[in-house]
Amino acid sequence: MELSDDTALRAELEAGLRTLGLAPTLADPLLAYLALLVRWNKTYNLTAVRDPREMVVRHLLDSLAMVPHVDGLATLADLGTGPGLPGIPLAIALPGLHVTLVESNGKKARFLREAVRQLKLTNADVAESRIEAVDRPGAFDAITARALATLPDILAVGGHLPKADGGRLLAMKGVNPVDEIAALPAGWRLDTVTPLKVPGLDAERHLVVVARA
Template sequence: MAAFHRDELTRTLTEGARVLSLDLSDAQIGQLMDYLALLSKWNAVYNLTAVRDPAQMVTQHLLDSLAAVPAFTGARNVLDVGAGGGLPGIVLAIARPDMRVSMIDTVHKKTAFLTQVKAELGLANIAVHTMRVEQLQAPEKFDVITSRAFAELADFVNWSGHLLKAGGRFIAMKGVLPEEEMARLPAGWHVAQVQALQVPGLNAERHLIFIEAGEQA
């Protein structure tokens, strides 16, 4: 297991957040580092992510998720589908404590980890569900439903569309622009916007795909 040099990792994270123009407090940076430490520790046993090196985790996980935070401006109730190790859900919940973030995954060891993170970091604004998203019934529908490399866009929309509030939108986090997937969206949904992201320290393509109900104008 790669060494966890907290001071060095904190500097990388702080500088990356500055480049992204995110106003994170020292306490929020500390929470993100506590989360990273837990992810690194649990990953040794539970294989939550293929990325093993904490320095790469800062860039490929924390900063990658933080780059999407501005897209959630105005959102109050968010669902992260296929949340896995908590990306972007945990990162969103820390960066936006005013926002409620629900995370759902079918794999119990992953949701056990998310529940542990919630407890250890005292994140009162998150909820964790272990089930298929098609089976989730929410008392209040979501403003935004997001996922990071979860599934084909059509499946993502079909499986979780019943949970989206009227006027809400999907924000899918993808790598290379998935043009074929975008063309296969089910009837009644369209790509409202595509946003390329620049992740500090990451030499790879990242895109946000915004999907809304209604036919393309």
């Protein structure tokens, strides 16, 4: 059965989208992305999460919980995006946002290019590169990263990418990372820490926003 025909999966995704205040019509492109991820994951090992139902919560809805914090930005770089998380769900939900998916692993980058092409995501591009080698200083309103590194380590490799005036790091974290916040490098300050409620997920989630000092 095609994933898009799995009515229980679709219902769970649509309910989650409603809870997040997002249009249930996003379920179609999101399920198309999920189908590609499930198919490629069999041979490419893109994510350890293999159950599509778990992917809906832990990948799609978790990424989309960021939407209110990204809405209104023009450019976002998703650092160490892996199979496109959170970047691809964000690009699907926010057509006015341009997302650059940064990933150094060749297999994952190949999947990303194929996903961008098949999903016709005109607002996303793939940078197959080490983050620290992305030569676009100050090009982005914000950078984001999920499951990549500590806040200081993310800034060490990607701190050159947010724009000089008002550029931010929006990091998805589990528990409130107080030790990482205390270790922020010079030139950066904590802006906000917002608990996120991901539909269907009990685990703690936080969005940490770090701004240029």
